[in-house]
Amino acid sequence: MRLRLLRALIILASIILVVPPASEAQQAKVPRIGVLLLADLEFVQSSFREGLGDVGLIEGQNILVEYRSAAGQVDRLTDLAVDFVRLKVDVIVARSTPAVQAAKRATTEIPIVMAPAGDPVGTGLVASLGRPGGNVTGVSTIGADLGGKLLQLIREVRPSITNVAVLVHRTDPFARPFLEQIKSASGRVGVDIRAVVIGGADEFDSAFTAIARERAGALIIQPILATKRAADLALKQRLPSITTGVSVRAFPELGGLMSYGANPAEYYRRAAVYVDKILKGSKPADLPVEQPTNFELVINMKTAQTLGLTIPPSLLLSAGHLIQ
Numbered sequence: 001m002r003l004r005l006l007r008a009l010i011i012l013a014s015i016i017l018v019v020p021p022a023s024e025a026q027q028a029k030v031p032r033i034g035v036l037l038l039a040d041l042e043f044v045q046s047s048f049r050e051g052l053g054d055v056g057l058i059e060g061q062n063i064l065v066e067y068r069s070a071a072g073q074v075d076r077l078t079d080l081a082v083d084f085v086r087l088k089v090d091v092i093v094a095r096s097t098p099a100v101q102a103a104k105r106a107t108t109e110i111p112i113v114m115a116p117a118g119d120p121v122g123t124g125l126v127a128s129l130g131r132p133g134g135n136v137t138g139v140s141t142i143g144a145d146l147g148g149k150l151l152q153l154i155r156e157v158r159p160s161i162t163n164v165a166v167l168v169h170r171t172d173p174f175a176r177p178f179l180e181q182i183k184s185a186s187g188r189v190g191v192d193i194r195a196v197v198i199g200g201a202d203e204f205d206s207a208f209t210a211i212a213r214e215r216a217g218a219l220i221i222q223p224i225l226a227t228k229r230a231a232d233l234a235l236k237q238r239l240p241s242i243t244t245g246v247s248v249r250a251f252p253e254l255g256g257l258m259s260y261g262a263n264p265a266e267y268y269r270r271a272a273v274y275v276d277k278i279l280k281g282s283k284p285a286d287l288p289v290e291q292p293t294n295f296e297l298v299i300n301m302k303t304a305q306t307l308g309l310t311i312p313p314s315l316l317l318s319a320g321h322l323i324q
Helices: 002-018 022-027 041-054 074-087 097-106 146-157 175-189 201-213 228-236 264-279 301-306 313-318
Strands: 032-037 064-069 091-094 112-117 136-140 163-169 192-198 218-221 241-243 258-262 295-300 321-323
Touching (some): 032 041, 032 074, 032 097, 041 064, 041 264, 064 074, 074 091, 074 097, 091 264, 136 264, 146 175, 146 218, 146 241, 146 258, 146 313, 163 175, 163 201, 192 201, 218 228, 228 241, 228 301, 258 264, 295 301, 295 313, 301 321
Parallel strands (some): 032 064, 032 091, 091 112, 163 192, 163 218, 218 241, 241 258, 295 321
Antiparallel strands (some): 258 295
């Protein structure tokens, strides 16, 4: 009898040692994050990974990260977002307004962190910056007057211009507020605005034909369209070009004249902070949307020389980076 009791106690003890308590089993679950991108996969991976490390989240150890890039094709974003819902990720981090919009269409339950998105209030992604509501929060790329700042900068480079073309994307929800901001500033600057609306990079040739027909003296490009092809065509037509966006140095490095925006790495560091707060129990609806406060002007001096432009000393002094 005693032998049987002893054996039972041994078996019970071994079960207790092998099977962890329910709380420990729950702690063992590693959160999974889905990162939804329109493009720039490698840059975002390295920057976001660094941001996660800053808050103690180590990819592959205490957090899992799934990356999905649409390779520049906006219409692929919805399917990629739906894939994250199928995987039951804990948080979706989305870069660019179309990516955040696709994630929001795919789910109203999984928290979504903008990293970043342009004018989230104007595009309907959040109710307000202070109280986002719903399941979306994160970082916004621009303040209300940045469109006017781009216009001011391009006018300083070429004071004689009276007609500026603005290249915008037909399906990107950020196109409307971006264009409206520029138009609202045009009266103060004293130039006419000509909007050229396209559906993607495959319409660049016809777009630049229209820009030439309008005899524009400069070109402002919506961030989603600020590619090397756009920079090359602007240079071919001898148009000073400027953009903003999350990769402030990318466009001038591709041959565009100027770009003005916040440090892109900072967006992903802040996105990681949001992820950490949400995983610890905060609700997106209660986390205010952040806006950048430090901006950088980048100028491609070689492009300026090719265009025969003399960059004013005031801009040279304020530029954060000059590409020679």
